[in-house]
Amino acid sequence: MTTNSGEPVLRARGLRRTYGSGDGLVRAIDDVSLDVTAGETVAVMGPSGCGKSTLLHLLGGLDRCTGGEVWLAGHRLGDLGERALARLRREHVGFVFQAFHLMDELTAAENVELPALLAGISPRAARRRAAELLDQVGLTDRARFMPAALSGGQRQRVAVARALVSNPDVVLADEPTGNLDSESTIDVLRLLDSLHTAGQTLVIVTHDARIAATADRLISMRDGAFVDETRRTGGTSGSLSALAGLEN
């Protein structure tokens, strides 16, 4: 489901991030431009060290670029001070990380509620919203569990619910399946796919090619730059039976 509402939700132009200087200069991000429109799922793939996590941090305002510009939800990130940037992140961006980053001392439901409470939403509204989201990710019966009592896939689903609690314009996910076994990966892929269908804008950086199944666009990254882009086309290639060895 792609909404064609002219302005992209997220836009980057000539983005650069360098570390060090002189001979030790590292170009982690080297002239990257990107438009993400509402409802779109974009996956950025590449080997570890290609700069994809750095890119995600720049797009989400967790790190500052050394060149170029990022616009998020109508704001130019370079114009914002730290406080305004933190506020923008809280209100407009949902983050999902490889290592889940849940609070171990809080239940699944409390983890989901927390960002809403920090954003000043009433405890009752936050609780209701958390219950809705846990239902959406299929974990209503685990709401009172502590993270340690949940499987990796369940923890990541809680983290996705938490990322959605502020109704973000965009969810940025960094290797969301990186710590998961095959079965849990399928669970998380199903969840991401259902968010996509529901119109959530998503940017996922990953080395896991299975994410391709949920993405509208797949961008390959190498040495800090985009090198290739493919768009999802309708239908299947009809080649699955050949891949399974059923025909030659």
Add this chain to the structure above:
Amino acid sequence: MRQEVVLALLAKEPSHGYELRGRLRQALGPLGETMNDGQIYVILSRLEKAGLVAAEESAGLPDRPDRKVYELTADGQERVAGWLTEVSWPKPDLAEFHLKLIAAAAAGLADPLAIVDAQRRELLRRLRDAQRAALTESESSAAGLLLEGIVLRLQADLRWLEACERTWTGRRSKR
């Protein structure tokens, strides 16, 4: 082995059959040891009949009965160019792909990284189809297991492409 491999090796420069065999051996390492010595000449004579290579008698060495120097014809050049851009799957011939990269780089015909990118696009398309099919299967479905097998194999192929990409990126920056 596909005859296009031999054809592409000739794209670098006109060569004797034994030179081609040597380059193949070098490119394939231990896998090349099982190659039948006569195979390359069989392929060369087929290519000659098909008008894809032209052979010219040359003053070879006394201990080398093989005096023919083979050269690509215009049709041969065209066939090589077509083969380089061709993406073959699901019957992945790893040696063929490997040799394609080597031949393309040696003759300066195509950027090996562009060939890797094209191959990756194709694999990703197939992986996406397989994974989408797996997502729509119910968790208890037996077909899910088969689809997982396809996905895992494609992932392994993609990891090898990553290795190809790393190696050829390194070689390019050394040049």
